[in-house]
Amino acid sequence: MSWHILGPGSLGCLWAARLSQAHIPASLILRNQHRLAALQRQGNQISYLAYGQSSPLDIAINAQLASHPQPIERLIVACKAYDAVAAVESVKTRLSSNSGVFLLQNGMGSQQAIAQLLPGIRVIAASSTEGAFLTQPFHCTHAGQGTTLLGDLVHTQPEPTCLRDWQQAQISYQWTDTILAALWRKLAINCLINPLTVLYQCKNGQLTQQTERLTALAHELAQLLSAAGYPCTAEDVFAQCLQVIQNTAQNTSSMLQDVLNQRRTEISYITGFALAQSQQLGTSHRALLDLHSQLQARLQQLGLPLD
Ligand SMILES: NC(=O)C1=CN([C@@H]2O[C@H](COP(=O)(O)OP(=O)(O)OC[C@H]3O[C@@H](n4cnc5c(N)ncnc54)[C@H](OP(=O)(O)O)[C@@H]3O)[C@@H](O)[C@H]2O)C=CC1
Ligand SMILES: CC(C)(CO)C(=O)C(=O)O
Structure with missing residues (x-):
C-alpha cells in the first residue's frame, strides 16, 4: 500500500517523515516545480525533529507534482482548509473508487466540499491534536504529541486496513463511527x-x-x-x-x-x-x-x- 501526502507543510512533513521512517512507501505532492527544486537542493530529505528529541534526523522522501501519472491509493490531504478543495481537484484524475482520501483540515466546510467533489470515493475526515511546525521549508518539528480521531464522512464502514501502516509508523489514532x-x-x-x-x-x-x-x-x-x-x-x-x-x-x-x-x-x-x-x-x-x-x-x- 502506498501513501501520497498532498501539501508539504507542518502536518504533511510530519506524516511523510513518520511513514518514511517506518519504510512505508509515501510520496509528498508539491505545489510546483519551484518547491520540487527546493526539496532537491536539500538532497530530497526532510529534516525531522521527533517529539522529545534534541536533534533532528534527515529522512529521505519521495516527492512529485500533481501532474505525475502514478495512481493514488491513499491520499492524505495536509493543506489548509482554504486550499484543500483546489489541491484535491488537482489530483482528482489520479483517484479511483479503490482510493481512500484522508482529510486533516481544521474547522468544517472543506470536508463536505471535498466529499461532494469525489462521489464514489471513500472520504475519511480527521480531527487531530498533534502539534507540528516548520522552522523553514521541509524542516519539521513535532512539538506536541497528540492523537488523530478518524471516521467516514458519509457512509460509515469498518476501519480501513491501511491504517495498520499508521500503527507501524507509531502514528497515534482512534477510529470512530461518529466523526461528524x-x-x-x-x-x-x-x-x-x-x-x-x-x-x-x-x-x-x-x-x-x-x-x-x-x-x-x-x-x-x-x-x-x-x-x-x-x-x-x-x-x-x-x-x-x-x-x-x-x-x-x-x-x-x-x-x-x-x-x-x-x-x-x-x-x-x-x-x-x-x-x-x-x-x-x-x-x-x-x-x-x-x-x-x-x-x-x-x-x-x-x-x-x-x-
Ligand atoms: N500544524 C498543526 O500542528 C496542526 C494543523 N492542523 C490543521 O491541518 C491543516 C494543515 O495545517 P498545517 O500543516 O499547519 O499547514 P501548513 O500551512 O504548514 O501547510 C499547508 C501546506 O499545503 C500546501 N499546499 C497548499 N495548496 C497546495 C496545492 N494545491 N498543492 C500542493 N500543496 C499545497 C502549502 O504549500 P505552499 O507552502 O507551497 O503554500 C503548505 O506547504 C490545517 O487545516 C490545520 O488547521 C490540525 C492540527 C494540528
Ligand atoms: C483547542 C485549540 C484552541 C488549542 O489551542 C485549538 O485547536 C487551536 O488552537 O486551533
Missing part, C-alpha cells in the same frame, strides 16, 4: 477559543477572564449543534470549553499563531461556517455574528484576508 459529531464539537471549541485569543491577543488560559462572552457564545453554539443533529446544552459546551482552556492554558491558539505570523487564517471554516449554518438552520447568532465581524475588522486592520 466530533468535528462539530471541535468546531464549537474553536469558535469559542480561537477568535477571542486574536481579539484579546492572549494565550488560551487568559480567556477565563471572558466568561460572560463565552457563556453567550456557548448558548448559541449549543443551539446550533442541537439543530444540526448533535443535541447538547450550553452548560456542556461551556464546561468543555473551560476544560480545553485549562488543558491548553499556555498555548497560543492556531488562529493567533497565524495572525502573529501574518498568515491567512481559517476563519471561514470556523466562525464563518458556524455563522452560515446557524443562519441556515434558523438558530440565534447575535454573539457569533459580533464575534465574526470583530474578527474580520481586526484582520482588516492587520492587512490579512477576511476569509
Whole structure:
C-alpha cells in the first residue's frame, strides 16, 4: 500500500517523515516545480525533529507534482482548509473508487466540499491534536504529541486496513463511527477559543477572564449543534470549553499563531461556517455574528484576508 501526502507543510512533513521512517512507501505532492527544486537542493530529505528529541534526523522522501501519472491509493490531504478543495481537484484524475482520501483540515466546510467533489470515493475526515511546525521549508518539528480521531464522512464502514501502516509508523489514532459529531464539537471549541485569543491577543488560559462572552457564545453554539443533529446544552459546551482552556492554558491558539505570523487564517471554516449554518438552520447568532465581524475588522486592520 502506498501513501501520497498532498501539501508539504507542518502536518504533511510530519506524516511523510513518520511513514518514511517506518519504510512505508509515501510520496509528498508539491505545489510546483519551484518547491520540487527546493526539496532537491536539500538532497530530497526532510529534516525531522521527533517529539522529545534534541536533534533532528534527515529522512529521505519521495516527492512529485500533481501532474505525475502514478495512481493514488491513499491520499492524505495536509493543506489548509482554504486550499484543500483546489489541491484535491488537482489530483482528482489520479483517484479511483479503490482510493481512500484522508482529510486533516481544521474547522468544517472543506470536508463536505471535498466529499461532494469525489462521489464514489471513500472520504475519511480527521480531527487531530498533534502539534507540528516548520522552522523553514521541509524542516519539521513535532512539538506536541497528540492523537488523530478518524471516521467516514458519509457512509460509515469498518476501519480501513491501511491504517495498520499508521500503527507501524507509531502514528497515534482512534477510529470512530461518529466523526461528524466530533468535528462539530471541535468546531464549537474553536469558535469559542480561537477568535477571542486574536481579539484579546492572549494565550488560551487568559480567556477565563471572558466568561460572560463565552457563556453567550456557548448558548448559541449549543443551539446550533442541537439543530444540526448533535443535541447538547450550553452548560456542556461551556464546561468543555473551560476544560480545553485549562488543558491548553499556555498555548497560543492556531488562529493567533497565524495572525502573529501574518498568515491567512481559517476563519471561514470556523466562525464563518458556524455563522452560515446557524443562519441556515434558523438558530440565534447575535454573539457569533459580533464575534465574526470583530474578527474580520481586526484582520482588516492587520492587512490579512477576511476569509
Ligand atoms: N500544524 C498543526 O500542528 C496542526 C494543523 N492542523 C490543521 O491541518 C491543516 C494543515 O495545517 P498545517 O500543516 O499547519 O499547514 P501548513 O500551512 O504548514 O501547510 C499547508 C501546506 O499545503 C500546501 N499546499 C497548499 N495548496 C497546495 C496545492 N494545491 N498543492 C500542493 N500543496 C499545497 C502549502 O504549500 P505552499 O507552502 O507551497 O503554500 C503548505 O506547504 C490545517 O487545516 C490545520 O488547521 C490540525 C492540527 C494540528
Ligand atoms: C483547542 C485549540 C484552541 C488549542 O489551542 C485549538 O485547536 C487551536 O488552537 O486551533
